[in-house]
Amino acid sequence: MPESPEVEVLARFVRDRAAGRRIDAVELDEFRALKTRARPLGELSGRAVTDVTRHGKHIAVATDGPVLLVSFGRAGWLRWEPAGEAAASAGLPADAAADTATDAPPAAPIGRLTLDDGDAFVLTDAGTWLSFGLSVVDEAADVAAIAKLGPDPLGDAFALADLERVVAGRRKQLKAVLQEQESLAGIGNAYSDEILHVARLYPLRHAGDLGEGERARLFAAIREVLTGALADRSGAPIAELKARKVASMRVHGRTGEPCPVCGGVVADVPGSKGAAQYCPVCQPDGEHPPAS
Incomplete structure (x- = not known):
């Protein structure tokens, strides 16, 4: 299960590559991962990423509109796929594509967040049951799991x-x-x-x-x-x-x-x-x- 040190590094990685760029689309192959059924992922299309922050073991992708809250659960993760690599892995079986990409361990793709120039974050889950979750909200604290979080031991204020x-x-x-x-x-x-x-x-x-x-x-x-x-x-x-x-x-x-x-x-x-x-x-x- 991803824990705060690794999720913090991932949040910084996503921020460095996505902040200031627009989201072309967020697509899901596994629709059970969307936890806010009344808020379609299409709300994020065309939105500019303004920040990416960590909340416990979750990350929030803030835009000039809604926030995309990403919950990794037990075996969820992201894989970075520059536009040129997307074409190279197209058509491969899920496990073969994972083996040729940068994810560790190999994990089944369940969706992707594509940026305006074709670069993408591939959403993956390596579990025997789906643990990855996405929520489209106005702010991260609208998700109950975030609102209930205790103090963060990695935060400077933790005493x-x-x-x-x-x-x-x-x-x-x-x-x-x-x-x-x-x-x-x-x-x-x-x-x-x-x-x-x-x-x-x-x-x-x-x-x-x-x-x-x-x-x-x-x-x-x-x-x-x-x-x-x-x-x-x-x-x-x-x-x-x-x-x-x-x-x-x-x-x-x-x-x-x-x-x-x-x-x-x-x-x-x-x-x-x-x-x-x-x-x-x-x-x-x-x-x-x-x-x-």
């Missing part, structure tokens, strides 16, 4: 006080709280594992049980992991973002491998069915202090 308000009195597990978009915008499964490993906190511990020092440690870990990921991905081709993210993981997706901090064996988070990982030595369940 320890924001995190303390999120965890105070919560009987919810730390990993779940970090992934709860209404609490903190932009963190998903992978980075929640990485953050808790850096903070040396057990993923299933209740958020409200954290002491003052632990809350400060968690805040520092959130900022370190997310800003470090953004710095690492900034300027990278969007085709490489997923691979760079996977390669950077310390514990997520590394079951059975040695912990890079203590050398212990990375394990699956209990009850996660292999979808989340932690280091039992660095992140004990409370019976023993963390490894130094």
Whole structure:
């Protein structure tokens, strides 16, 4: 699932290529992706792109008319296709076209946003079920998922006080709280594992049980992991973002491998069915202090 560091890089990429240019058309092969059926995509045709911004794990393409809100869900992404490359891939099967283009991993095209000179953003989804969503709205906050977003840990204004308000009195597990978009915008499964490993906190511990020092440690870990990921991905081709993210993981997706901090064996988070990982030595369940 795309998370805030990669989506921020993508938003900058789209802004650099689209701002100041006009949208020729937004077309969908998979019409279930349009979430605002009363607002046709044709409203965007001929509109000039004025800005592209990130909202958690979504991007908003603002125009001199409506806003196109792009929600990537679990497996959605964009592929950049300059006008000359569009002709080269025309007529190829979906999987072959993806293999010759810049998307990683190969994903099925479900639509495209074409700019005034033929350059295009190809909308893709690599999931077994459709997770990509488009909304045509007057402003991004008209989409409920955006209106409900919590503070953004990648934002300059994010402070320890924001995190303390999120965890105070919560009987919810730390990993779940970090992934709860209404609490903190932009963190998903992978980075929640990485953050808790850096903070040396057990993923299933209740958020409200954290002491003052632990809350400060968690805040520092959130900022370190997310800003470090953004710095690492900034300027990278969007085709490489997923691979760079996977390669950077310390514990997520590394079951059975040695912990890079203590050398212990990375394990699956209990009850996660292999979808989340932690280091039992660095992140004990409370019976023993963390490894130094």
